[in-house]
Amino acid sequence: MKIRKYQEKDKKNLQYICIATAKPTNSEKQKELLTTLYNDYFTECESENVFVAANDDDDAIGYILCSTDFKKYRKTMKKDYMPKVWKLNKSKWLLTQLEFIIETHYAKRFPAFLHIDILDGYQRQGLGHKLMDALMSHLREKGVPSVMLGVSADNEKGINFYKKYGFYEVIRGMGICKMAYDVPQQQGEGTQSV
Numbered sequence: 001m002k003i004r005k006y007q008e009k010d011k012k013n014l015q016y017i018c019i020a021t022a023k024p025t026n027s028e029k030q031k032e033l034l035t036t037l038y039n040d041y042f043t044e045c046e047s048e049n050v051f052v053a054a055n056d057d058d059d060a061i062g063y064i065l066c067s068t069d070f071k072k073y074r075k076t077m078k079k080d081y082m083p084k085v086w087k088l089n090k091s092k093w094l095l096t097q098l099e100f101i102i103e104t105h106y107a108k109r110f111p112a113f114l115h116i117d118i119l120d121g122y123q124r125q126g127l128g129h130k131l132m133d134a135l136m137s138h139l140r141e142k143g144v145p146s147v148m149l150g151v152s153a154d155n156e157k158g159i160n161f162y163k164k165y166g167f168y169e170v171i172r173g174m175g176i177c178k179m180a181y182d183v184p185q186q187q188g189e190g191t192q193s194v
């Protein structure tokens with residue numbers, strides 16, 4: 001198992017991981033919604049800020065996706081991805097727009113934004129921490145001071161993981177918990193190795 005930078009060949013695997021780690025669905029529309037909301041912007045517009053965990057065949061089995069500039073992320077999402085979301089699910093479109101308003105309020109303090117997912121059979125083996133470490137050292141090199149994320153308020157596993165890594169809760173509402181992390185400025189400072 002290794003952590004490496006994203007490559008173009010990983011795109012389909014990342015879409016698969018995005019769908020497989022969400023609430024189970026057989027709906028093609030729901031699958032498209034998931035990848036449009038949580039995957040495609042990052043691999044198509046900021047792939048330099050994406051890291052994957054790969055198995056011995058070099059196939060991605062987990063990822064961490066990041067935008068280092070929330071304002072750019074929101075602008076491109078609204079222009080190029082949200083019209084598709086509108087067609088697929090209008091209430092999710094509305095909820096996402098509301099989330100953008102809340103996140104915009106915090107974007108000055110936490111300019112970066114991330115998503116992380118690992119396939120079921122590879123969880124709780126330290127890969128989440130390793131992906132986080134790879135991203136945090138990348139953000140430190142780029143001079144990005146802090147990062148934010150959104151997690152379902154009922155995702156106990158996810159919230160436990162983020163807290164263990166050092167994330168703290170910023171705001172909770174509409175079934176979503178926003179958490180943040182201050183990128184350590186010294187190598188190793190603040191991170192917990194596995």
Ligand SMILES: CC(C)(COP(=O)(O)OP(=O)(O)OC[C@H]1O[C@@H](n2cnc3c(N)ncnc32)[C@H](O)[C@@H]1OP(=O)(O)O)[C@@H](O)C(=O)NCCC(=O)NCCS
Nearest residue numbers: 021117118123124125126127128129151157158160161164
């Ligand atoms: C959340 C996730 C990224 C964590 O990655 P991971 O590789 O499993 O985590 P690590 O092995 O690095 O860290 C383990 C820690 O995470 C938390 N954790 C992981 N799996 C857990 C589980 N099944 N139940 C409770 N806590 C869990 C615990 O704090 C655990 O520490 P512990 O084993 O000492 O209790 C991964 O489990 C995952 O992708 N889950 C499904 C999708 C998801 O929820 N993504 C986040 C959406 S915002």
